[in-house]
Amino acid sequence: MKFEAVTIKDIAKALGLSTSTVSRALRDSYEISPETKKLVLEYAEKINYHPNPIALSLKERRSRSIGVIVCEIANSYFSQVINGIESIANTNGYNVIISQSHESSVKELVNLQYLTSRSVDGLIISVSTETTDFNFFRELHDRGMPIVFFDRIVDEIQTHKVIADNFKGAYDATTHLINSGYKRIATLCNTVFLSIGKERLAGYKAALKDHGMEPDDALIRYCQHGGMVAAEMDQAMNELFSLTNPPDAIFAAADKLTTGSLRALCARGMSVPEDIGLIGFSNSELTELLNPSLSVVRQPAFEMGEEATSLLLELIESKRPVTDFQTRVLSTEMLLRSSTRLQKRSPKTSLS
């Protein structure tokens, strides 16, 4: 089963010209006569000629395509980011190759090698939660591969980065819980080895402190796989609710942790927001329709994709090595709905 395409040679042969002449005619070179150009262009059009990008990639050592690595496209946040990436990339004549790490650093590495060997002109990456060894990224970067990190960034590598204001998002969400009257606020967060984990946890802690509450390590639960592994969520919940002084609200620091929390709370027969308040990071379109409708911190995912791509194209198209790198921080948005609407009840004595 072979699929044959028309080449520049076919045109040359048919028209009795050399391949060089045809190539130049197609590229509108000044050293080709108008008549010949017309001849070639018309014939090329007629037989539906398209230059072979593979041959071009080989010759030019560039592919006009950019590689994207995310952990999971099924995650609304990432699929929105990808749409942002595509919008900018396509208008600039670049194609986007998407690959998923599924939070595995091995798969991440494999994808990385595939993309680079495919001569992508640059990479947009949100690292997997498992990744602790950044040497391959560094090596790639040192050898001149343009890279932009977003969302889960790598501090130790100097390049452009795009993130949401994770600290403020977490700070505001936690503050909202406090202002709503919740007294013992727990958090479910990613590992602090992930930039988003660290920043959001810091925001949570700062909000507590600024309102005279001391962060309690017993109320901070880490989910290495960010809610992808059910057992991890269950364990975290069990630990929280077997405390002598269990939480009355949860701030979930990632998309799947947020919906996962709701699922776990429902399974326990607890009612939100009466028994427990819930707010979390989420970009799902459905949070408003959930039971109860969820208060969420929403990231400007599409815009983040756009920003990351603009920065990457800058790197790619720069003539000289870029040394002045920037980190763009975009504001999050808080959507307040029922899950944090504490009903007025008889005041409880709180020990916190």
Place this chain on the structure above:
Amino acid sequence: MKFEAVTIKDIAKALGLSTSTVSRALRDSYEISPETKKLVLEYAEKINYHPNPIALSLKERRSRSIGVIVCEIANSYFSQVINGIESIANTNGYNVIISQSHESSVKELVNLQYLTSRSVDGLIISVSTETTDFNFFRELHDRGMPIVFFDRIVDEIQTHKVIADNFKGAYDATTHLINSGYKRIATLCNTVFLSIGKERLAGYKAALKDHGMEPDDALIRYCQHGGMVAAEMDQAMNELFSLTNPPDAIFAAADKLTTGSLRALCARGMSVPEDIGLIGFSNSELTELLNPSLSVVRQPAFEMGEEATSLLLELIESKRPVTDFQTRVLSTEMLLRSSTRLQKRSPKTSLS
């Protein structure tokens, strides 16, 4: 900014060999002495050599990658299918290139051209809702490009296809509404120019007829963009509820139509399932947590991706042109939850 990779020439030069020898040593050819092989392999390992897939693609006219075209990766169904595709493709040494049509036939065509010019070895496609001209697919197919259609298939092109049992899924869902006591059952469906639209509508109608109800065209609303365009949904809903005899249940024939219906019903202040029952096709993970929890027809998305990929690899790796094509039909699964649980109320007189 150029990213230089090590080539076979670098190895040849460093070891004082010819490129042919190095190439053969790397491919473990019998005509290379064990010592030379060892030398080459060790050096290649040391300098981290990887063959350039672009050069290989050019030479072999194959890329060991398959192209996938779906309308939207943000749709849970499609992201699950893609995971299925990747699982089979990767274990067979193929890479997957994902592209989105966003339901635009223009973008679909552009993606198609990009993928073929990138020498993908085969294509897995769910056509966009806008597409009415299948000539490009046919041409590609006729010229020997292996193609497998799934979900939204093209009847007029003879190749392998993978679909869910759309008829039965719709039939069962509608029957369930009838058995739950609903009397005037409306449907929101895709255009019938789409295979899934046609099949699901047929299932809906058959279920009504088999239970002594006559399908009423006033209760059948089409959404060309499958719920992606809010205005379209709104109009359909307005039309339904301005009927003198409005529906008391809705069967939504696609993912976004299902959640979109719930959103629209909530906006109207109608309560599900009391005022109106709701069931629909959906592969979202969150339907259980919605308010109310949604009864859904679930497609075996991951398995469909696996099946489609197996069939495609068969086509790709077949020595002779394949003429015996099959259409695999996988069963759907019905998950019954609150949105179809009609409360016992005073019997209404129904005119249907």
Place this chain on the structure above:
DNA sequence: CACGTTGCCGGGAACGATTGCGTAAAAATA
């Protein structure tokens, strides 16, 4: 008329890898 300039085009190398063919040296055979 001789010479430089310009316009227009072809030859061939290159990108990185594979592979059919040719061949020198070493080994096996007569």
Place this chain on the structure above:
DNA sequence: TATTTTTACGCAATCGTTCCCGGCAACGTG
């Protein structure tokens, strides 16, 4: 020892395209 076979490697073409270089006309100029 002479011949054949085997071993082990290099040369060069190929995939589709670009681009440097070289060349041949026709033209203009002194």
